[in-house]
Amino acid sequence: MNKPTPDPHDIIDLIADIFERRGAEAYAGEALTVAEHMLQAAALAQAEAAPDTLVAAALLHDIGHFASEFGEYSPEDTEDKHHDDSGANLLVGHFPPAVTECVRLHVAAKRYLCATESAYYDTLSAASKHSLLLQGGPMSAAEIDAFHRLALHQDAVRLRRWDDSAKVAGLRTATFESFKPLLQRVIVRI
Numbered sequence: 001m002n003k004p005t006p007d008p009h010d011i012i013d014l015i016a017d018i019f020e021r022r023g024a025e026a027y028a029g030e031a032l033t034v035a036e037h038m039l040q041a042a043a044l045a046q047a048e049a050a051p052d053t054l055v056a057a058a059l060l061h062d063i064g065h066f067a068s069e070f071g072e073y074s075p076e077d078t079e080d081k082h083h084d085d086s087g088a089n090l091l092v093g094h095f096p097p098a099v100t101e102c103v104r105l106h107v108a109a110k111r112y113l114c115a116t117e118s119a120y121y122d123t124l125s126a127a128s129k130h131s132l133l134l135q136g137g138p139m140s141a142a143e144i145d146a147f148h149r150l151a152l153h154q155d156a157v158r159l160r161r162w163d164d165s166a167k168v169a170g171l172r173t174a175t176f177e178s179f180k181p182l183l184q185r186v187i188v189r190i
């Protein structure tokens, strides 16, 4: 059976609603909110003239922190909630793989960089170092090989670097509203 074509307004409205209602929540262990963090990541992507799909991925990469709204997890869940997968799964069917798979891989990219760049680990925030342990620690050699075989692994690494840098308390950024036209363009490309 064919999947119904998603209404682009529905998913953008859903995401806008999440940003509005939940975005002001603290970003666990960091000195800024989740919305500020994701907007800063998108701004960093734009500053490097990244393609729209990668800007969208940066903007939405942590949307999975709110995935419990969608009934994917039980209250018994603790520790790592796999926000990478839940965020990507929320977006699949609305956004192309260039967005969804970069969202899905942004934690793997941290594990990859920890295994392949000796200085990278020390650049991580304390919260990100802690979550690394819950996420499996640095990749093994076999995991690195598998990661290299993924078509989007380099984009995922780019996103990861913006993610790590997008933690500046008090930095002013563009609003979520201002990214709506970009999201609309990316959705239409499916």
Ligand SMILES: [Fe+2]
Pocket: 037, 061, 062, 163
């Ligand atoms: Fe993040």
